Amino acid sequence: MTTTQIPTAVRTPDVDPPSKPRRRQREGAAWVFLSPWVLGAAVLTLLPMAVSLYLSFTDYDLFNPPQWVGLRNYTQMFTEDPRYWRSVVATLTYVVIAVPLQLGLALVVALALKNMRRGKGFYRSAFYAPSLLGTSMSIALVWRAIFNDGGTVDNLLGTGGWVNKPGWALFAVALLTVWQFGAPMVIFLAGLQQIPTELYEAASVDGASRWRQFLSITVPMLSPVIFFNLVLQTIQAFQVFTPAFAVSAGKGGPADSTLFYTLYLYDRGFVASHMGYASAMAWVLLLVIGAVTAVLFRTSRSWVFYASEGDR
Amino acid sequence: MPGIRTRESWKLRVAAATATLAFCSVLVGCSGSGESTSAGGSVSLRYTWWGNPDRAARTQEAVELFEKKHPGIDVQTSFAGYEPYKQKLATQAAGGDAPDVMQLDYRMIDQYATGGVLLDLGEQESVLKTGEFEPGLLATGKVDGKLYAIPQGRGSETMVYDTTRWKAAGVELPKQGWTWTDWADAMRALAEKTGKPGGTDPGQSEDAFEVWLRGQGKSLYTEDKRLGFTADDLTRWWTFTDKLRREGAVSSAEQTTQLDGSVENTPLGRGTAFSEMNWDAPASGYLALVPDGVSLAPMPSNEDGTPGQYFKPSMFMGVAADTSHPKESAQLVDFMLNDREAAKIVGASRGIPVNESIRDEIATDLKDFDKTIYEYQAPFEGKLNAPPQAPPSGDSALQTTFQRDYDQVSYERLSPREAAENYVTEAKAELRS
Numbered sequence: 107m108t109t110t111q112i113p114t115a116v117r118t119p120d121v122d123p124p125s126k127p128r129r130r131q132r133e134g135a136a137w138v139f140l141s142p143w144v145l146g147a148a149v150l151t152l153l154p155m156a157v158s159l160y161l162s163f164t165d166y167d168l169f170n171p172p173q174w175v176g177l178r179n180y181t182q183m184f185t186e187d188p189r190y191w192r193s194v195v196a197t198l199t200y201v202v203i204a205v206p207l208q209l210g211l212a213l214v215v216a217l218a219l220k221n222m223r224r225g226k227g228f229y230r231s232a233f234y235a236p237s238l239l240g241t242s243m244s245i246a247l248v249w250r251a252i253f254n255d256g257g258t259v260d261n262l263l264g265t266g267g268w269v270n271k272p273g274w275a276l277f278a279v280a281l282l283t284v285w286q287f288g289a290p291m292v293i294f295l296a297g298l299q300q301i302p303t304e305l306y307e308a309a310s311v312d313g314a315s316r317w318r319q320f321l322s323i324t325v326p327m328l329s330p331v332i333f334f335n336l337v338l339q340t341i342q343a344f345q346v347f348t349p350a351f352a353v354s355a356g357k358g359g360p361a362d363s364t365l366f367y368t369l370y371l372y373d374r375g376f377v378a379s380h381m382g383y384a385s386a387m388a389w390v391l392l393l394v395i396g397a398v399t400a401v402l403f404r405t406s407r408s409w410v411f412y413a414s415e416g417d418r
Numbered sequence: 419m420p421g422i423r424t425r426e427s428w429k430l431r432v433a434a435a436t437a438t439l440a441f442c443s444v445l446v447g448c449s450g451s452g453e454s455t456s457a458g459g460s461v462s463l464r465y466t467w468w469g470n471p472d473r474a475a476r477t478q479e480a481v482e483l484f485e486k487k488h489p490g491i492d493v494q495t496s497f498a499g500y501e502p503y504k505q506k507l508a509t510q511a512a513g514g515d516a517p518d519v520m521q522l523d524y525r526m527i528d529q530y531a532t533g534g535v536l537l538d539l540g541e542q543e544s545v546l547k548t549g550e551f552e553p554g555l556l557a558t559g560k561v562d563g564k565l566y567a568i569p570q571g572r573g574s575e576t577m578v579y580d581t582t583r584w585k586a587a588g589v590e591l592p593k594q595g596w597t598w599t600d601w602a603d604a605m606r607a608l609a610e611k612t613g614k615p616g617g618t619d620p621g622q623s624e625d626a627f628e629v630w631l632r633g634q635g636k637s638l639y640t641e642d643k644r645l646g647f648t649a650d651d652l653t654r655w656w657t658f659t660d661k662l663r664r665e666g667a668v669s670s671a672e673q674t675t676q677l678d679g680s681v682e683n684t685p686l687g688r689g690t691a692f693s694e695m696n697w698d699a700p701a702s703g704y705l706a707l708v709p710d711g712v713s714l715a716p717m718p719s720n721e722d723g724t725p726g727q728y729f730k731p732s733m734f735m736g737v738a739a740d741t742s743h744p745k746e747s748a749q750l751v752d753f754m755l756n757d758r759e760a761a762k763i764v765g766a767s768r769g770i771p772v773n774e775s776i777r778d779e780i781a782t783d784l785k786d787f788d789k790t791i792y793e794y795q796a797p798f799e800g801k802l803n804a805p806p807q808a809p810p811s812g813d814s815a816l817q818t819t820f821q822r823d824y825d826q827v828s829y830e831r832l833s834p835r836e837a838a839e840n841y842v843t844e845a846k847a848e849l850r851s
Contacts, residue, residue: 167533167811168508168512168533169511169530169533169534169535170532170533189822254676255673255676270673271672355676355678357678357821357822360675361675361825361828361829361831362822362825373818376505376512377818378812378814378815378818378848379529381512
């Protein structure tokens with residue numbers, strides 16, 4: 107794959123490299139310019155994280171001063187709380203259902219749109235729109251109404267409402283996420299357009315079927331983009347909150363079937379006023395997401411193909 | 419090169435100014451939201467409460483009257499259903515951003531008062547008068563001798579029913595002194611005659627369970643804030659409701675799971691059942707949903723005739739400890755509870771008033787559903803057992819746990835015995851402190 111050589115520097119600087127004191131002065135200016143963001147990161151991200159880590163070792167009911175309890179929150183979580191494990195199972199099930207479905211649909215639609223000549227802009231916007239709307243509470247509430255007992259889906263299919271059945275509710279929530287495939291779709295589209303057409307031309311000259319071309323050209327050439335979307339959507343799926351909160355009226359029901367991790371975390375923190383326990387849950391979630399991402403990166407070595415590697 | 423030098427220091431100054439501005443806005447963003455702004459000399463108060471649209475309309479009217487009488491005070495009201503309200507208020511209170519004036523539940527007072535969220539209203543007695551309140555009910559807003567909240571109304575549990583449709587089904591109407599067996603028979607008869615469940619499955623309701631329990635001389639909590647019942651008691655209750663649900667006499671799990679504290683999402687409100695156990699004040703919300711109107715029946719008694727229901731302070735008003743306008747907030751509370759005109763507007767939408775002279779005065783003027791509630795409560799005067807003490811802090815979480823554990827029963831994932839044991843284990847952990 108050849109790209110046009112972009113000159114590394116448009117023009118060489120015709121001044122001498124700055125002397126030491128001046129460089130220091132410039133560094134100072136850089137820090138001044140950076141300060142809003144550095145301060146923001148420190149005050150709004152790092153400090154709350156540190157506080158949360160501290161709280162995870164305490165019993166804190168929001169109103170009275172935190173009491174140090176050591177690892178009790180963690181041991182209670184893993185050994186004494188059946189609802190915690192139900193939330194873990196619900197979340198993992200959701201990740202395993204929603205992420206592949208969403209990415210699959212995004213890829214299929216991206217492929218369909220890639221070669222479209224007319225109305226491309228319209229369809230792209232139309233498929234992207236749900237991603238903009240979908241994170242809102244209102245759409246989740248509409249979703250609940252549609253899939254409720256007596257709602258549209260019930261009237262059409264006579265299923266008696268999905269959000270009221272423990273076996274179906276999770277699927278209704280997953281469908282809401284799958285429907286918001288716009289963001290990965292746009293990224294797939296961009297990736298597809300990077301694949302040189304000569305490869306396909308050469309393949310068809312050799313008599314490769316479209317399916318063969320898809321498997322041997324599209325997938326490998328697109329694998330970095332697939333990997334990127336996979337990591338991003340998996341991380342997001344682990345943190346699913348809004349749809350389940352709205353669809354189950356904040357309860358994670360029916361019968362804890364949509365009690366996602368973050369929903370239970372919220373429940374422990376703000377309904378039951380166990381902030382320490384909620385903080386401990388948040389840290390476990392952080393570690394799990396970190397571990398899953400690390401595993402994804404590890405496996406990526408065997409299936410993600412970077413075009414530049416071929417040149418080496 | 420002096421030219422460059424000046425330009426650089428100028429740049430630095432701009433940078434520093436920008437950074438300072440950005441930093442300030444960050445700080446203001448953090449701390450500013452909680453303050454009530456006073457623009458043009460007027461005071462702005464935030465007043466939040468939970469309830470239904472009927473209560474909203476009446477509250478708004480009363481608040482507008484307050485603003486008219488106190489031209490310098492502007493009141494911003496907001497309301498929500500009970501569950502979201504409870505969660506939002508807890509979040510706000512924890513973040514030091516509690517609204518100036520807030521409606522509180524029996525279950526919140528202990529936690530909020532001991533947590534320093536509420537203002538001692540005793541300090542505001544110059545503007546907030548409590549002389550005409552029933553001393554017994556007023557005391558329910560006290561924690562450690564200080565008055566943190568003032569009861570706003572008096573309520574009792576009731577069984578609301580769709581009068582016309584119940585009669586049309588040809589089933590005998592509920593009467594004073596009926597028992598849980600009579601109630602269950604009525605539910606079965608309704609289901610048999612119409613094919614629809616007679617009422618909402620009360621198994622999910624901690625309130626209904628409490629009435630059942632009290633009829634047997636027990637209580638949800640003991641005086642030293644421990645659990646007042648055993649897994650056996652809860653197993654019997656859930657076995658009783660579970661059986662009725664399986665028979666189709668009360669609402670199915672699919673219908674019950676839609677309950678979120680609003681009357682709109684109850685089977686009675688949605689027209690899929692004939693009755694519902696609820697507090698009497700919010701029952702006015704059914705009027706907009708049940709075209710021919712509803713009646714209030716007493717809660718079933720124990721088989722030996724012992725009533726389990728009681729008069730409870732239906733809700734309270736409190737003021738945030740860190741409000742910038744304690745006096746004006748107390749004025750608003752005083753107005754809502756002691757002003758005669760306000761009382762007429764608000765009526766019994768928050769329960770029958772606790773202020774005795776107002777209660778007597780408005781009794782004759784009460785109209786429509788307010789009159790219904792007043793007449794519903796009248797026969798119980800002096801016949802009910804004393805209300806329990808305010809529930810311990812852990813209870814607000816346990817109320818939700820109760821519903822969730824019963825969910826496991828109604829979806830037939832756990833037996834009543836297993837779910838009851840889960841509940842008791844969690845309750846003991848929750849009440850540990």
